[in-house]
Amino acid sequence: DDAGRDLEPVIHKFAVGAPYFQAPGVAGRFTRGYIALPVNDKGKIDDEATFVFLKDAWRVDHPEIEQEGETLRFLNQRKVPFVPTLVCHGDLGQVTKSQEHWKELHPEVKKVPLKTHSLYRVVVKEVGLPLEAFVDSSFQLCQMLACCITAHAEAYKAGIIHRDISAGNILMYKGKKGQWLGLLNDWELSKKVDNESLEGRQPDRTGTWQYMSAHALNDPHRRIVIQDELESFFHVLLYYAIRFLPHNLQDECVGKFLTDYFDDYSIYDGYCICGRAKHDAMVNGFIDLRTYHGNQDDKTKNILKFLWPTPPAKPTPTAGSRGQSPCPSPRSSPSPAERPSASSNSNIPSGRSPSPQFSAIDGSDLTPLNSDDSAPEEEHPINEIISELLTWFRAYYALDTPAQSTKQKARKENISNQFDIEQYLKEFLSRANDNESGSGEDPPEPDLSTAQSEEHKYVKLRKNLDSHTAIIKLFLTTLGSRAWPLKDKGPDKKPEGGYVPPKSAVPSDSMRTSSKRRSMDDIPGGNSPRPTKRSRV
Template identity: 40%
Template sequence: MHKKITILSFDDFMKEFVPSPPTRQSLRIAKKSSCINIFSEMDTAKNEEEMYNSIPDALNKPGLCPDFTFVATPGKVDKADPTRQSVDLGMYPSTSAPKRPSDGSHARIDWSLVDIPIECKNHPTEEDPFDDDAPNSEPTAESRKAALGQILSYAELVFKYQQRTRLFMVDFLGDFVRLIHVDHGGLYATQKFNYKEEGEKVAEFFWRYSRMTPAQRGHDPTAVRIPHDSPLGLEMQRMAKMRGNDIKERDYVRAAFEKSLDRKWPWWCLNVPVVEDEGTQKEKHFTRKFLVGKPHFQAPGVAGRATRGYVALPLNASNQVKGPFVYLKDAWRVVREGIEQEGSILAELNQLKIENVPTLLYHGDIPGQATISQDIWATYHPNDKGCPLKLHQHYRLVVKEVGKPLEQFRNGFELVWALFCCIEAHQAAHEHGIIHRDISAGNILLWYDPKNGWVGMLNDWELSKRVPASDVASGGRQPDRTGTWQFMSAHALNDRFRPIVVADELEAFLHVLLYYAIRFLSHNCTAVGQFLHLYFDDYTDGNGQFNCGQMKYGAMRTGVIDLALLRSKSEEDKGKKSAVEPLRFYKPGSTAKHPIQTILEALLLWFNAYYALDNAQAEEADDSGSPSPQDSGLPEFPKGFFAKEKIYAKSDSAKPASLNAPPPTTATVRVQKATPIDSDADKVQTHAAMLSLLMHELRQRENWSANDKGPDKRPKKGYKHPKDPIPASSTQLSLASGTTGTTGTKRKADRDENPRTPKKQSKA
């Protein structure tokens, strides 16, 4: 939430976020209520435990919030929540408020139903999450930063388990209190005031809030909760169990929907607005409905696009289930000149008949649902130039194909084949003036095409940019880097104003290949968790921004992925020689070179030449390895492979000349300085050489194994590093920790977010 926090007076907060009652009678009642200090007779609490009892008693007084109940939930966690967090108090609709057990213990938090999370702290300063006198109101003391992290983690959980457009929170700090408003654009909080002396302000807030409509309180009216045992809920369960006449390879779709029907989670019916014949006299607006369970994917955090993906079941106009399963994406897209709706991009790609991209069915903005934080920012920052907050519009998109994560590849051959398919899709789109700009592990899927078998699908085009084919290096739309930190090119991470070009995207494909290879294939790296941290999550701090980590940047500059960087500091202190130790991939059960090793060597050689154009010093590199017998069992060719093979087999001239060249040594680096390097450097500036390289290796079927994929080597409990993971807000998690599943997170890769430091455990 760096540069996204604003402190307001109580009156300004109420003016902006909590509307006055609509009638004169209501105004008279509100005025009467605002004169009541509901906390005037309350003694100062000696500890938080006393606050858990006294504050709900005051707020539950008759007439203040007649349809709501305030409940203390400080110790019992929501059974659905793996983070095991519980906010101290909560405001709930009375009909669904958690009940206090007969043994006198506190009630259990329910993140799917709490309307306002309320936190209690006994120390008004040390645990205040905001600093009114600090730049951007951001705290610097560790205890206060932890308190801010805790508030944000609670907000994240409400957004996670509910369908919300915004959220109100209340933070009691000893005898003081702050009111808080959060949306996906930013956060506004009141100045801290003494509720013992000005309790009528708290009463007025809750009185008004309880009389606002659900939509005004932040509940999404286009999302209707489906009780698990309701007719629609039972129909969802029936469809999840039904095995139709579909081919067995596609049963993963039904299985994914069945898995999403977690009874600990709320299920929903989501509306998707549709416009037909837009811009014509026949323009028609209507709504499609889809049943969903637990999200298949959910981006962490509060600020930003808050993307969620669901395996969905369509409903017809009569609210009857209408198959087959589809994929629904729910996001808060950035609205800015030049940024198109993802569905509009997909519609064009589909019209161009580009293969291996999703097929658009429906899409549209949700009317009346956009962030408001950016609209009022200038009013309260009159001396600041340029609003750091973005306008986010709620948006839904439905596509035909339901893919599965790339990490479920069966063997190295299928991994490389999937990447080949996606690079071809990227090439075709780029030839028509569209560049993806967010190549990452989570945006490449496996999909079973009945005609071509398993293929890779290039997904998630929301950050794509329209670029004239003759000017692929035109300027960027936004003054910051957007994408997935772990897979962005070293160049992009080191230059926040650099426009993304083909070389950056191809480098991102290389990083995706390496990410899955290091996790699932055989190699000589014995510290995979540390490797994932140093190569994908790490960063360097300089020139006022966070830059690319040393290991990734070094690999691009030297052409070698050097495992010597994994050595402990104690080894260095003992004076051990820091010799280069290149990463090597082997066939299972042997030290024979894996085909992916050959691919990586060629790509690293090319990127080494490309980065050498920056005229920076190349570092020494070294090569080692020895051949040994390959293992048995060959992978099957997918159906669509042979058509592609014919294209690339016409001439071996497509084979890169430096394919079998070793990674650069000191000698070869010196040669590069003295001779033209355009040949290899040019190979990563268009798609052709990389496609030829991958196809050349795929054609050598005898070099591949059907069973080279092993167990995941990423540490199950994560990797802990003394340095914080990459600069991030609550939206950013580490690939090394295993908390992001198969993806990184989309984020602004600049110093505009701070790591979350919640007091309570925030991640399982």
């Protein structure tokens, strides 16, 4: 591997096994990831050798696109926290020839749609786990996301924007103190903030469809800005929360929701654009469940909410048993007939339990939340984060003006790489608050008309997305000052085989209900209606 573009090539050797990750299919960059061990000059593995992660991919070879390793080197030198630590990287000298063959076959076309790719490898120190492996609580999930938002903030201040925030690019790893931290990975598509070239480096969209902002999906030529990236972090949070946490969406609807919100699309002017569910959430400021549940009498059930896990039932002592071990009540443990089965939730594979709020947690290790084992009256704290972020996005989309470049100068001082997340985030907020102008008090509200007042409110809320300070403060405040469930991660509610839509969305004749008014297509026997018994003459 090449240790740097301006240095003599240095060969590094690693022992690897089967790929830990391999991109599916034949289209794409054929990315593979390996857990590796360095090999010394004698072809042996030293006793003190530690595992590293090796990424092998065909990167886009473009003069304005930095190698991922160079970006990591830049971030490491500026001590940006929660990003991979570069070991070595470089091109292997193999370059694709498909684009040359395409020119020969299509000499009349000036612009070649195929890109030149170079076989490339990068090795980093950290071996991370996917974020879905977060151990047992939403607190841990939000804490690791806060790490990655902080990494994004510090990289942005150093002059780099990531541009591909997705579930697969956020990992978890253990820091020096043994606690789980978030790691913002895969900087291959990153770009310098001060690159003001109006022409994109690549002709297609940049990012992962499922987690791109609604604005970015609706405009394939849009420049990715900080507001798009913060929205992508929100989509990652929602993706894992809806899969693993208890909520008021029925388990059998989760597969369809994931498809509607993350995978769906519309067609406009020959382009695929944002699906309706994601776009509506950003515009309305809430996630509507009426498509899945119908219109509920209790209006709170029409909006997605996350719930405290249901604690296990406690045995009830029988009369006269004082001083003895209490006997379990006949109702303390549901009978096999009462327990929900896999067949009662068609999209839940056998062996996978429904989420806690819809089932009796028989034998659960959930710790009682308080003295009477009941959930606290306040809402799940993750609702505070999600609701507040949706309010900001609603304001941002309500004004619906093209995002302006929010270029910032690189920080003059280096930031110490702390591994105590709470301490680090407090220091980050302290620095951010010191850099903000003003006394910190909001100016008095002007006397405006109703329409002007609404717009003024949106302008004020939208400012929360102009930098990372407000969102980090939201995470830190909610993590540090709210009661969180100790263990609210449940089984994965995402169908193992993916969501399979019904064979037909139109009910069969035997399932149709009659109505007083029927269309012409409902009447058998032709295009004209049949005469009634009492026809006019």
